[in-house]
Amino acid sequence: MGRAVASPVATSLPDPGRRALLRGRLHGPPPLRPPWALDEPRFVDACTGCGDCVTACPENVLHLGGGRLPEFDPGRGECTFCGDCASACAAPAFNSVSALPWTLRARVGEACLTARGIVCSSCRDACGEAAIRFPPTRAVPVPRIDADRCTGCGACVAGCPSAAISLAHAPREVADEA
Ligand code: SF4
Ligand code: SF4
Ligand code: SF4
Incomplete structure (x- = not known):
């Protein structure tokens, strides 16, 4: 029996098919997004999955989740609202940090x-x-x-x-x- 070929690790940005899949899941509760992230449909559209916000977070409370979209995991620690994640994002995926960070x-x-x-x-x-x-x-x-x-x-x-x-x-x- 031949050896199963492992799936390659996803390193590319979210493709349109995966975005459509994520949009299809919008009826369920979305994951926790970073502070100041746009509302879920607009965030899914705007985020390129580059991971810059994840890298920028000094508290390491962000990670790339489904569709390579960033998620906030409070199990890793607290958000200090430093704003580094929003500042690091080159895409229009975040609101201004002068706004309410989240609800x-x-x-x-x-x-x-x-x-x-x-x-x-x-x-x-x-x-x-x-x-x-x-x-x-x-x-x-x-x-x-x-x-x-x-x-x-x-x-x-x-x-x-x-x-x-x-x-x-x-x-x-x-x-x-x-
Ligand atoms: S505001 Fe600061 S601590 Fe909170 S998720 Fe963004 S980079 Fe991390
Ligand atoms: S820390 Fe203790 S008191 Fe607070 S929610 Fe957890 S179990 Fe309850
Ligand atoms: S501010 Fe709210 S989320 Fe933060 S530690 Fe206090 S109760 Fe928990």
Whole structure:
């Protein structure tokens, strides 16, 4: 039996077929994009997949994902909103860094240890914005995200020992008020 020939590693920019595939997936939740990225359909069209934003990120929180399009992975660390990713992009794929970077906000899921009666406040310790509060209660205090203070930086995501925190886009009016 002949040896299977491995597929070549993708090194080229996204081709029209792959872009169409990505557009076809737009009905599902898109991956987290870098701060200041255009909205998903326009970002998919504008990004060339060069990876310059990924290389420019001093926090190493960006990587090239599906279709060689950059994704933000808060599991790698927090975004400091330095703007280097947007500045490094030669394509028209980013908004001005004077605009709101994104509408991401943290959410605490059911895996939170406090839901099982275990005392934990690691997320509060990780948050530099004081956006996570534990209102006093007779039982084990549970975390509450203050959407007005949360920047969606992602520092709490990696700081949670039970992977209970995710980032999701808040309604625009909530983000605009923050
Ligand atoms: S703003 Fe800075 S830290 Fe955040 S993703 Fe862009 S380069 Fe990385
Ligand atoms: S760090 Fe995670 S497990 Fe601990 S309180 Fe925060 S969300 Fe819950
Ligand atoms: S995403 Fe950042 S600002 Fe928001 S709660 Fe988590 S650590 Fe705090």
